[in-house]
Amino acid sequence: MVKVEFLGPIQKDALELEITNLNQLAKILQEDKELQEWLLNSAVAVNDTLVSSLDHPLQSGDKVSLLPPVCGG
């Protein structure tokens, strides 16, 4: 199982999914209308490292985080 968590202002509980790459995750999350805007503007981290490609493989126990636009300070 891969854990998917939504950070900051994205009001959504974490998910546990049987997936093996980010392409599959994109397909699943794109079906959720409330997430559409967040998918377009959020960065993605796997096990707390930012990734830049959907080809990234996932293994059971991995954690995927969605990071929406930031504004510290």
Place this chain on the structure above:
Amino acid sequence: MLELYNGALDVAEILKRWYEEEAQSNYGAYIPFVGTVRSEDGIDGLSFDIYEPILNSWFDAWQEKAAKKGAVIKMAHSRGDVMLHESSYIAAVFSPKRRVALELIDEFVEDFKASAPIWKYDLIDGKRVYAKDRSTAIQGSGILGEKV
């Protein structure tokens, strides 16, 4: 050194302590930046969420970059609510010569704004309202929205 606090920062204590920590380190320059919550648009204050694992790795990468120039960076930030005229953010650079510190504090604070995983909310009538218009998408954002 990265310090996170619940609520507003004690600016005087932090600046004094950082000064004393490095007073004998032979740095010629200590350049702090203090961010203060301003009264605007009817807000009562600001509130912050932080994702610490990625904030820590982002900060560590900056500390390495600073070390190559003989400098050190310190940063403090608030979690939760910070009211008007209080401080939520302090960054400082210590370096042997002023030019390195002046340039680093500028680059560091700009990258902090664009990359540090911290989310800001306006406090309005007791509610937290995400500061969407002032927020910046982290570089590389949007891959999950691509057509698959």
